[in-house]
Amino acid sequence: MKKDINEDGFLGKWLSGTLSSxxxxxxxxxxxxxxxxxxxxxxxxxxxxxFDVEKGLKAQKIYNVSYQEKKKAKVIRxxxxxxxxxxxxxVCIGLKMLLFKDITIQTEIAETQVITLPDNSIVSLNAGSxxxxxxxxxxxxxxxxxxxxxxFDVSKGSSFTVTTENGxxxxxxxxxxxxxRDQILQVQCxxxxxxxxxxxxxxxxxxxxxVKSINKQDFSIFDFSNSQPDWLSGKSSFIEVPLExxxxxxxxxxxxxxxxxxxxxxxxxxxxxxxxDLKIALRTSFDPMNINYTFENEKSIVLxxx
Numbered sequence: 001m002k003k004d005i006n007e008d009g010f011l012g013k014w015l016s017g018t019l020s021s022x023x024x025x026x027x028x029x030x031x032x033x034x035x036x037x038x039x040x041x042x043x044x045x046x047x048x049x050x051f052d053v054e055k056g057l058k059a060q061k062i063y064n065v066s067y068q069e070k071k072k073a074k075v076i077r078x079x080x081x082x083x084x085x086x087x088x089x090x091v092c093i094g095l096k097m098l099l100f101k102d103i104t105i106q107t108e109i110a111e112t113q114v115i116t117l118p119d120n121s122i123v124s125l126n127a128g129s130x131x132x133x134x135x136x137x138x139x140x141x142x143x144x145x146x147x148x149x150x151x152f153d154v155s156k157g158s159s160f161t162v163t164t165e166n167g168x169x170x171x172x173x174x175x176x177x178x179x180x181r182d183q184i185l186q187v188q189c190x191x192x193x194x195x196x197x198x199x200x201x202x203x204x205x206x207x208x209x210x211v212k213s214i215n216k217q218d219f220s221i222f223d224f225s226n227s228q229p230d231w232l233s234g235k236s237s238f239i240e241v242p243l244e245x246x247x248x249x250x251x252x253x254x255x256x257x258x259x260x261x262x263x264x265x266x267x268x269x270x271x272x273x274x275x276x277d278l279k280i281a282l283r284t285s286f287d288p289m290n291i292n293y294t295f296e297n298e299k300s301i302v303l304x305x306x
Contacts, residue, residue, distance in 0.1 A: 106130040109255040122153040126231050128252040149179040151229050167198035177229040184245060186212040188224060230272065237272040246285055254278045259302045263291055
């Protein structure tokens, strides 16, 4: 053909019969002619409205061009090596999180729990306390972190270290109790030897010896004669502690709220309370201190001076 079928007005001239004889013969001998002839025959059999041929052909041409451009659009090749590397990286992160996952055991208010560690050491966790250690590295270094109070029966082996916010306790195989809440640290050794570190202070405890530190004070060593912590037998005991410590322990063991009012919570308390009867516990705690206690409801208690 001498003329391009996509040339403006070509098909319009063919439909209107105004093509030159040379162009007409060339078009009729082309592959496109039969397709367009079939379309024209089908259209002629329809009852069609008036149609602007030139406008329609121009629109068709625009569509054809856009269609061809879509077909020729570049194929974006995925950089598979990037995705493979990313997948390997994510798998490695997942494995690391799995292998070095922290194990955390936590007790609620008025709840205690006994835990067997991977080295067969036994830990009794008091109410409102938590214990954390690394799942896979524990057997290598035997290090764990404590918040609250726990009694440890440690299997013999490499050094065993309990870290707290108030100090660090290290043993080789022994029984000991650690209390670490707020700014108070108290450690009792029931068997073997225990080393306690707090900032620049260090003390080694033997059986029947305990150490206590409140806030930034130096260690204070005391003696005791019981064979296990009183709280394991359902009783909380205190030796010269601020009244505030007694009140918080009552709240933990009985799941109550105690409003102190005008009571001086810095007064020193020595004594105990049992965990099986709240009213008796309040009486043994506050009567010796000349402090009144009133129930607002079963979960709320208000203190006042006598």
